[in-house]
Amino acid sequence: xxxxxxxxxxxxxxxxxxxxxxxxxxxxxxxxxxxxxxxxxxxxxxxxxxxxxxxxxxxxxxxxxxxxxxxxxxxxxxxxxxxxxxxxxxxxxxxxxxxxxxxxxxxxxxxxxxxxxxxxxxxxxxxxxxxxxxxxxxxxxxxxxxxxxxxxxxxxxxxxxxxxxxxxxxxxxxxxxxxxxxxxxxxxxxxxxxxxxxxxxxxxxxxx
Ligand SMILES: [Zn+2]
Numbered sequence: 001x002x003x004x005x006x007x008x009x010x011x012x013x014x015x016x017x018x019x020x021x022x023x024x025x026x027x028x029x030x031x032x033x034x035x036x037x038x039x040x041x042x043x044x045x046x047x048x049x050x051x052x053x054x055x056x057x058x059x060x061x062x063x064x065x066x067x068x069x070x071x072x073x074x075x076x077x078x079x080x081x082x083x084x085x086x087x088x089x090x091x092x093x094x095x096x097x098x099x100x101x102x103x104x105x106x107x108x109x110x111x112x113x114x115x116x117x118x119x120x121x122x123x124x125x126x127x128x129x130x131x132x133x134x135x136x137x138x139x140x141x142x143x144x145x146x147x148x149x150x151x152x153x154x155x156x157x158x159x160x161x162x163x164x165x166x167x168x169x170x171x172x173x174x175x176x177x178x179x180x181x182x183x184x185x186x187x188x189x190x191x192x193x194x195x196x197x198x199x200x201x202x203x204x205x206x207x208x
Contacts, residue, residue, distance in 0.1 A: 063111040070094065071104055071151075081110035083148045086184040090151060093162065093169040102161045107180060108152040113140035134206070135177065135199040142206045144174075144183055152180045167193045175199050 065078040071090040073079045079087070094104040111119070117140050123133035137143075144150035153159055159179050162171055172185040172193035178200075185193060197203045 063109075063115040065106050065109060067105075069106045069109075071106055073106070076106075076109075078109035078111070079106055081148050082151060083184065085186070086149060086151065089169045089171055089184055090153075090182075093166065093171055096165070097158065097161050100161065102158055104158045105154045106151060107154045108145060109150075110148045111143065111145040113146055116140040116143045116146050131201075134201050138200055138206055144205075150174075150181060150183045152178075153182055154180055156180075174203070 063078050065076055069076050071094045097104060120137045120139060123137040124130055127133045140146050153162060162182060166172060167188040170184050170186045170189045171182045172188050173196055174183050175181055176196045176198050200206050
């Protein structure tokens with residue numbers, strides 16, 4: 001390849017990545033390389049996702065996901081270990097969203113209990129108390145990420161697309177304070193999503 005790759009080229013490559021599964025590995029590497037050359041401020045990244053969810057520490061590569069991971073990246077354990085029905089719904093939604101020019105990025109998917117514990121410790125130090133941290137990060141025992149039943153989708157345009165169309169696929173936002181966090185609610189395709197909890201502390205599933 002000669003010259004500077006233009007952003008439009010990157011975009012075209014990333015869209016094709018969704019469609020041409022056989023080239024996934026090669027293109028993922030390429031997209032990652034190109035992604036690192038882009039100025040961070042020029043794209044609409046998921047700025048509303050807590051920083052701690054992005055950061056990987058050594059030894060936690062098993063459940064952090066590389067930048068630009070899609071719901072089709074089977075070789076990433078954070079994607080592969082998601083519940084198969086959730087993953088199928090996400091892939092259908094992502095395919096239809098791509099037709100609207102919207103690309104889904106997985107900011108966080110399945111997490112190991114150890115990684116969830118680390119996120120919780122970081123949140124306690126960031127928010128100053130366990131009570132406040134509980135509004136943002138669940139324990140390893142209660143987290144829907146650890147059970148493979150939740151995914152954080154970015155960038156904000158993708159979350160907005162899901163907020164409008166997700167229910168058709170059974171994909172629902174659960175917490176009002178986490179517009180990126182989606183879980184599978186199969187009945188939503190008939191009845192729409194249930195009202196959201198203000199934050200995880202209002203979710204009875206978190207009271208274990
Ligand atoms: Zn989440």
